[in-house]
Amino acid sequence: MERPDWAPADVDLSRPSVARAYDYWLGGSHNFEVDREFARQALAAVPDLRLVARANREFLHRAVRFMLDEGIRQFLDIGSGIPTVGNVHEIAQQVDPDSRVVYVDIDPVAVTHSTHILAGQPNAVALLEDLRHPEAVLDHPEVRRLLDLDRPVGLLLVSVVHAVPDQDDPYGLIRRLWTALAPGSCVAISHVTTDSRPDEMGEGARLSGRTNTPVTARTRTQVEDFFAGLDLVEPGVVWSPLWRPESSADVGEHPERMSFYVGVGRRR
Amino acid sequence: MSDRPAADGLDDRSRPGVEEFVTAWATALHRAHYVPISAEQRRRIVAGLADRLVTAVLAEPGEPGGGRRIGTDLVAAGFGSPEALGGTIAVIGSRFLGELGITADPTIAARLNRLLADLAAGFTSAAHDLSLRAQDTVRLAALAARTQAEEALRVSEARFRRFATHDQLTGLPNLTLLTEQLGRLSAAQLPIDRVGVCCLDVDDFAAVNDVLGYQVGDLLLREIADRVGALTDRRIDLVARLDSDRFAILVRDTTCAGDAVKIADQALAALAAPFRVNGTEVPLTVSAGVAEGTVADGGAATLMRASEIALHWAKADGKATLRQFDQDRSNADAERYRLSAAMPAALRRGEFTAAYQPIVALRSGQLTGVEALARWQHPQLGLLSAARFIELAERTGLVVPLGRQLLEQACRQASRWQRVQPGLYVSVNVSVRQLRRNGFAGAVAQILDRTGLPPHLLQLEVTEQAVIDLTGIVTETLAALMKLGVRIVIDDFGIGYANLANLRSLPLHGLKLDASLTRSSAQPARRPGARRPGTDDDFLSTVVSLGHKLGLVVTAEGIETAQQARRLTATGCDNGQGWHFGRPVPPHEITARIVAQQHHDAVSPGTELPALPIQQR
Structure with a gap:
């Protein structure tokens, strides 16, 4: 018998979680040995993976600040992972304490941890949902409670789209998400690629097959295609350090080694 | 994060070279570890720490525990990585005295060394505590996630079980639950030894669906379910919908077949009142089959079948009626069925012959x-x-x-x-x-x-x-x-x-x-004059x-x-x-x-x- 659609996800602590490995790469301790073992294997394949993770995280923060500058005060962060320092609601609420943030992740441990961190936060919530079910996310009562979909929303898809394989129609899913948002909404995407380091990143992607969220690396054109129908803001789809850096010192000599294509699009 | 420098450090901060040292330290920290704050925020934090550092090195006799607290605060500000500690020690060791123009006399050098040792200890201790806290949090989160998943699983299993054991249209238990309940009664752990099953079936219900449509049919089925479900006899154990227009009542604590027949009669009476859909009366009749007996030895399950056989008789005998199961009639039915089934082969084998009776x-x-x-x-x-x-x-x-x-x-x-x-x-x-x-x-x-x-x-x-x-x-x-x-x-x-x-x-x-x-x-009674x-x-x-x-x-x-x-x-x-x-x-x-x-x-x-x-x- 097929599992009915209301059956919950299993919590399997014997498999490494990318969310917790990501926390380890960023220097966090919210992880288990099984995660660290996977994270160290990935580090062996990609020795500067910590920098890659950091550059991606920095893009998230710059993108959020950009959207705040655009006047956006409500965020939907899908694939939010393990909350570490500098979460979206912290950054947004520094600018406007009334900013609202919904975190969504497929990892039940990440979500319970986030819920714990967000205790006492009336304007932020974490939900266990799947990017592959956009309507379930958009129609979630908590989303409807916190976010006003008639006003612009910052949709953050940072280091998550590559977890959706082609057969699950990632292009269609993302389009279904942003078409439900008001004009003026912004979509930030960061996506793993093997374009610049085919061997090392290819090995990293292969290793991700051990986790619940294997990676599908995509080319620049494929990443650009995610923004079809949106107005791509300057500088377009670029290597993660090159997207509106705060100083030239932040860019480094080889931005392509950071192996993430990133970009922000605006809904007309 | 507000990290205002200590008041007594104001003079020291204005020392020439402090700005350069702060820049070097902040750059080293930023390179070593990412904290999502602006360069200005980062600089303010580092300037505060630098002031305290100057005070600790120059003050007489020296602030006890000052270095340790700098290490702790560095971690608290988010710069808790090994690289941040390494960068800090390197910058202080190589740039501090030089940038600030302090002469490295043996006292100062010893004080700075002790300060660095304290800073490293404070930093490590704080980073260790932070790690332990993080481990606690993530473990608790995992535990909570698991509990929630189990709870959700229980809820979904309960929902699934309800889905599997109840009819969606009427909300009544379905055949699965009825069979389970009969099985439980048969298990004979209960102080009950006789049960009855009343099987009810709407006559010619297919015609209702065909002529009036399924929506009307469904409304009628709900109405039937409501009426049968509303029967209040305490011996009614369960009312179930078996399939499209067939319902069953499980009766317990019966003493004889008559008890079950009474319940079936109540149900038929409840269903005899006119049915109205959208103001129009829909004529309906119902047939019933009743079986009653002991539950021992798995007899309960056969009662179910017996009630359906009795229902077939009610249908065959003209519908809108009730029939009680009768073993002799059932045996005869079965015998006829066996004969009927055996006939084609018998014909092939030539088992049919003719006998001849004289006509004179x-x-x-x-x-x-x-x-x-x-x-x-x-x-x-x-x-x-x-x-x-x-x-x-x-x-x-x-x-x-x-x-x-x-x-x-x-x-x-x-x-x-x-x-x-x-x-x-x-x-x-x-x-x-x-x-x-x-x-x-x-x-x-x-x-x-x-x-x-x-x-x-x-x-x-x-x-x-x-x-x-x-x-x-x-x-x-x-x-x-x-x-x-x-x-x-x-x-x-x-x-x-x-x-x-x-x-x-x-x-x-x-x-x-x-x-x-x-x-x-017999000779009919003769009446005079009768033609x-x-x-x-x-x-x-x-x-x-x-x-x-x-x-x-x-x-x-x-x-x-x-x-x-x-x-x-x-x-x-x-x-x-x-x-x-x-x-x-x-x-x-x-x-x-x-x-x-x-x-x-x-x-x-x-x-x-x-x-x-x-x-x-």
Whole structure:
């Protein structure tokens, strides 16, 4: 018998979680040995993976600040992972304490941890949902409670789209998400690629097959295609350090080694 | 994060070179570790720490624990990585004294070394605590996630179980739950030993759906569920919807079948009130089957089946009624089913034979013909008479090939008898189904051809029912048979609803009076002046003369005594048949009788042959 659609996800602590490995790469301790073992294997394949993770995280923060500058005060962060320092609601609420943030992740441990961190936060919530079910996310009562979909929303898809394989129609899913948002909404995407380091990143992607969220690396054109129908803001789809850096010192000599294509699009 | 420098550090911060040192430290930290704050915020934090560092190095006698707290605050500000500590030590070691223009005398150098050692210890200790806290949090999160998942699983299992055990339309338990409950009762751990099952089924519900649509049908089913569910008898254990329009009531603590019947009657009464949908009354009737018995030895499950069997009886007996399960009737049903199922193979194996019963001319007592009667030589049950299986064969249609086989056997046998008694005819029953088939007359012609029996020596007996409603094909078949020269007689005359007009228009040869007319009935009370036939004999005479007036040969069946034979002879009836003249027997006994009669005729012609001893098989 097929599992009915209301059956919950299993919590399997014997498999490494990318969310917790990501926390380890960023220097966090919210992880288990099984995660660290996977994270160290990935580090062996990609020795500067910590920098890659950091550059991606920095893009998230710059993108959020950009959207705040655009006047956006409500965020939907899908694939939010393990909350570490500098979460979206912290950054947004520094600018406007009334900013609202919904975190969504497929990892039940990440979500319970986030819920714990967000205790006492009336304007932020974490939900266990799947990017592959956009309507379930958009129609979630908590989303409807916190976010006003008639006003612009910052949709953050940072280091998550590559977890959706082609057969699950990632292009269609993302389009279904942003078409439900008001004009003026912004979509930030960061996506793993093997374009610049085919061997090392290819090995990293292969290793991700051990986790619940294997990676599908995509080319620049494929990443650009995610923004079809949106107005791509300057500088377009670029290597993660090159997207509106705060100083030239932040860019480094080889931005392509950071192996993430990133970009922000605006809904007309 | 507000990290205002200590008031006493104001002077030190204005020292030349502090700005350069702060820049170098902040850059080292930023390179070592990412904290999502602006460069300005980062600089402010580092400036505060640098002030405290200056104070700690220059103050007399030196602030105890000052270095340790700098290390702790570095971690608290988010710079907790090993690289941040390494960068800090490197920058302080290489740049601090130089940038600030402090002379590295041995006291200062020793103080700075101690300060760095304290800073490293404070940093490590804080980073360690932070790690432990993070480990606690993530472990608790994992635990909570697991508990939540288990809870969600329980909820979804409960929902799934409800989905699996309840009917979605009416919300009533379904067959699965009813079966489970019966199983629990059968487990006999409960102080209960008898239960009843009442099976309810809406009559012709398919028509409601067809004519009024499924939405109306669904509304009616909900209404039915509500009414049955509202019954309050404390012995009702469960009301279930089994499938589309079938419901069941499980009754417990019964003492006898009557208890369960009472509940079923209550349900039928509740369902007898008119049903209204959108202001229109929808006429509905319901049938019920009831079974009651002990639950021991898994009997509860068989009760379920028994109630459904009883429901079938209620339907077969005209619907809108209640039937109680009865083992004898069920056994008989099962037996009939087994016979019915065994018949096709039996036909192939040639287990069906004909027995022949004498037909005599009443006036002379001479054997003039025989009626061929079907017999089944059943391998287990022995010889079965037609009454046991012909009706089943009619129902399944097997009567058609069976009838043809018997007809051929009979014709072949009669053809043989022509050698010992020329002119002896054979009378064979033909069912309505056979008559309604195209090509029956052709098949008869072929059989006559193959067996060599002259057509006029074959008599086909058809029932009144067969000719009451003369459809085209039956008329054509009868006409074709007549044309062949085959004789047609009406069988069992007088008990059906014969269309007398047909008697005149049909090409008939004769009538066979039903045995019930032959036997004398109780004398009706005579009322003076009542205009009715005085006696059975008067009645019989009237019927016989009716036949004769129509030019028909009249044969009386069921003659069992000499007295009956005399009475019928007196009415002018032509032929007689019945135990008095001989039971149905195998063909060789008929042959023996013919031979005996011919011997008798040669010795004492004109007298009646005494009845043969009854042959039992």
